[in-house]
Amino acid sequence: MVKQKIILDSDPGHDDAFAILLACYSDKLDLAGVSSCSGNQTIEKTSKNALNLVNYFNRSDIKVAKGSPRPIKREPRICAEIHGESGLDGFTFPKYKEEYNEKNATDFLVDIINNNKDIVMVTTGPMTNLGLAILKDRNILKNIKEIVFMGGSTKEGNVTPAAEFNILVDPEAADIVMNSGVPIRMLGLDVTRKVLVTDEVLNRARQIKTKGGELFVKLMEVFNKNQRDYFGLEAGPLHDPATIVAIINPDVFTWQDMNVKVDTSDTDETGRTICASKEPHNVKVAIEVNVEAYWQEIFKHLEKCI
Ligand code: RIB
Ligand code: CA
Numbered sequence: 273m274v275k276q277k278i279i280l281d282s283d284p285g286h287d288d289a290f291a292i293l294l295a296c297y298s299d300k301l302d303l304a305g306v307s308s309c310s311g312n313q314t315i316e317k318t319s320k321n322a323l324n325l326v327n328y329f330n331r332s333d334i335k336v337a338k339g340s341p342r343p344i345k346r347e348p349r350i351c352a353e354i355h356g357e358s359g360l361d362g363f364t365f366p367k368y369k370e371e372y373n374e375k376n377a378t379d380f381l382v383d384i385i386n387n388n389k390d391i392v393m394v395t396t397g398p399m400t401n402l403g404l405a406i407l408k409d410r411n412i413l414k415n416i417k418e419i420v421f422m423g424g425s426t427k428e429g430n431v432t433p434a435a436e437f438n439i440l441v442d443p444e445a446a447d448i449v450m451n452s453g454v455p456i457r458m459l460g461l462d463v464t465r466k467v468l469v470t471d472e473v474l475n476r477a478r479q480i481k482t483k484g485g486e487l488f489v490k491l492m493e494v495f496n497k498n499q500r501d502y503f504g505l506e507a508g509p510l511h512d513p514a515t516i517v518a519i520i521n522p523d524v525f526t527w528q529d530m531n532v533k534v535d536t537s538d539t540d541e542t543g544r545t546i547c548a549s550k551e552p553h554n555v556k557v558a559i560e561v562n563v564e565a566y567w568q569e570i571f572k573h574l575e576k577c578i
Pocket of ligand 2: 287
């Protein structure tokens with residue numbers, strides 16, 4: 273079976289951590305690179321977290337490319353209330369060698385995409401780095417088979433009534449992506465808010481006696497507490513691995529072709545993903561999820577992380 277080559281741009285981030293785990297351990301994927309973006313925490317912290325995670329997942333061959341410290345136009349914003357001061361509160365990693373990619377994320381993405389036809393670009397944070405790479409060299413678009421991103425919503429947001437965090441942090445970058453002409457799949461709050469790390473899910477994960485299971489339980493206990501304290505949610509939504517599940521097992525989701533635009537105004541509507549069924553369709557949006565099948569994919573890969 274030919275593995276699908278992917279690159280992952282991420283702001284770990286408790287949920288991002290398990291998108292990276294699935295990307296590392298799926299036998300359907302060839303994870304060709306990881307870049308960090310500013311989002312859940314500052315770029316320094318998300319970069320360190322990404323480095324710790326790829327090493328913990330036995331992929332020290334991956335040299336994390338550090339992303340932009342700020343969005344394309346707007347001021348940075350972080351989400352320490354959910355992800356903590358480190359961005360991955362709840363787990364202490366072994367001391368790994370702090371060796372990053374010599375290229376920054378923009379140059380890294382331009383280089384790796386120009387040198388790999390039919391690559392899939394996955395983003396699980398604000399899309400700043402991808403937006404900057406497209407601005408730097410629009411030719412990369414011909415080599416991108418598909419962009420799969422976590423972000424947006426067909427209805428309400430999670431930071432403002434209009435906007436989901438990843439889009440709100442950098443709506444200009446998201447706008448560049450939506451208008452790229454590349455096939456896009458969107459995993460938004462419509463589905464990710466249905467995959468909650470409930471006590472039942474946590475108890476099932478506690479039966480997984482691998483280092484992946486241990487990491488999941490320790491990080492999710494903190495993630496859930498913060499989600500309850502800050503958002504009043506029953507449990508934390510495991511947003512970001514939905515991007516990887518969408519690639520390795522797309523039938524877990526129900527998809528609808530839509531026309532998606534991004535509100536880049538400076539109003540209460542900033543960052544809304546305006547989703548309509550009208551033509552032209554530019555994005556396949558996940559509108560439903562088979563929750564049990566989703567957790568089966570998560571648990572299967574936690575088992576493989578030994
Ligand atoms: O709104 C949820 C998204 O914002 C997830 O990607 C989470 O990690 C944060 O980045
Ligand atoms: Ca994220």
